[in-house]
Amino acid sequence: MLRILFAELVTRINCDKDDTESSYVAFDMDDGTVVLITSIHLKDGELTFGMFDQMLTNNLMIIEDFTSVIMKVVYCGVKPSEAMRFYKDEKLAAKTLH
Numbered sequence: 001m002l003r004i005l006f007a008e009l010v011t012r013i014n015c016d017k018d019d020t021e022s023s024y025v026a027f028d029m030d031d032g033t034v035v036l037i038t039s040i041h042l043k044d045g046e047l048t049f050g051m052f053d054q055m056l057t058n059n060l061m062i063i064e065d066f067t068s069v070i071m072k073v074v075y076c077g078v079k080p081s082e083a084m085r086f087y088k089d090e091k092l093a094a095k096t097l098h
Contacts, residue, residue: 002074003029008074009080010034013066016084023059025066036062065091 023038040047040055050070069087072078078086 003032003082005073006034006070009070009083012080012084013069016088035055076094 006025006031010025014024014079022040023036026035026037027033036059038055038059040051043051066087072083072086073080
């Protein structure tokens with residue numbers, strides 16, 4: 001049952017992300033593997049350090065953003081929809097403070 005809930009959460013995360021990079025969370029229902037997959041458009045066919053650094057930074061931010069959401073579902077038994085609602089409320093509160 002946990003994998004079904006986690007699959008729902010991954011779908012919600014992928015649909016909710018507002019990043020401009022081409023990345024998504026992938027979940028293997030058979031073995032439980034979770035990965036963040038990213039593609040990057042290469043300028044002039046070459047991957048520069050700056051491009052790699054930006055991609056890595058974006059990926060780390062995505063992981064950081066959604067770690068608490070994942071933990072709420074996996075370890076606290078919170079429904080995926082409620083965990084995402086809490087995430088959105090936190091994000092909105094953070095924006096209003098700035």
